[in-house]
Amino acid sequence: MWWSGLHVDDVARTLRRLGPGTFAAAFGLHVVSYLFRARRFQVLVPIAERPPLAEVVTASAAHNLAVQVLPAKTGELTLIVYLRGRSGVSGSAATASLLVSRLLDVLMLGAIGGLAAMVVARERGGLALVLAGGLFVGSLLVAIVFARATRLTDGLARRLATRGPRARRVGEIVGRLGTALESAGQRTSLVPALLLSVPLWLCVFGFWVTLASGLGLPEHIGLLDNAFATASAQIGSLVPLAAFGGIGPMEAGWQLGYGILGVDLDTALAVGLSTHLVQLFNVSVLGGLAHLRMAVRPKARTEAS
Secondary structure (H helix, E strand, O other): OOOOOOOOOHHHHHHHHHOOHHHHHHHHHHHHHHHHHHHHHHHHHHHOOOOOHHHHHHHHHHHHHHHHHHHHHHHHHHHHHHHHHOOOOOOHHHHHHHHHHHHHHHHHHHHHHHHHHHHHHHOOOOOOHHHHHHHHHHHHHHHHHHHHHHHHHHHHHHHHOOOHHHHHHHHHHHHHHHHHHHHHHHHHHHHHHHHHHHHHHHHHHHHHHHHHOOOOOOOOOHHHHHHHHHHHHHHHHHOOOOOOHHHHHHHHHHHHHHOOOOHHHHHHHHHHHHHHHHHHHHHHHHHHHHHHHHHHOOOOOOOOO
């Protein structure tokens, strides 16, 4: 990597430490997280438009491949394309499901990562405490944004309705999105989505911690230490500046997290990049299977049709 002394041989050597049992456990957690994520997408779609779970799993897996491979988070929009194209979900409902899901992701990252950071901060202090505070504050801001989302979209839609024809058309789209967000934010949708987010993110943290633990980190790095570093890496992954394959910000997050824990930066980068490569392998396999299913199976109807 250009910002370190790490070489390809170092990454290959790190990957060879990953045993088949550890890889199988991590892959299993990855698959389970896909199921929870797809079910959450599904419950956030209005019942009248809600597709079968199998279709949402397929769309979610293909979407996740695009998110991880394409640069700068440009793959996020593919979920809307897949749900609309294959299952007839309206663009506003699919967008609302995606937005609420991402807000819940940040909320869970802040809660679980913040708790791990607080525990680490008791021994390490300094930057670990700053990271813990940042995660908790980020979670609070997400809750505030979501609480005001429909009010903001309604206000914007009303203002656009008083402008020219193009602005009014945009206002209509914003209004439909606000209605979809309101539907996704109802207790019958939001509570199940929030409950699904807990095991989903436990699987996400479990996946990364399992991989990192099997790649030759120093013995003093324990479970909560790995969870703390995972939170740091996940924060890095939120930065929309990654190259193809999502390489860059996440690796910087691994270096920051493990650097706070006293791991030398080259080792931290080797472990972080190795876990990222395993993730990309899993995502490619699952996303490839999703695209294969979309190619051989016809479009599905919604549950209501």
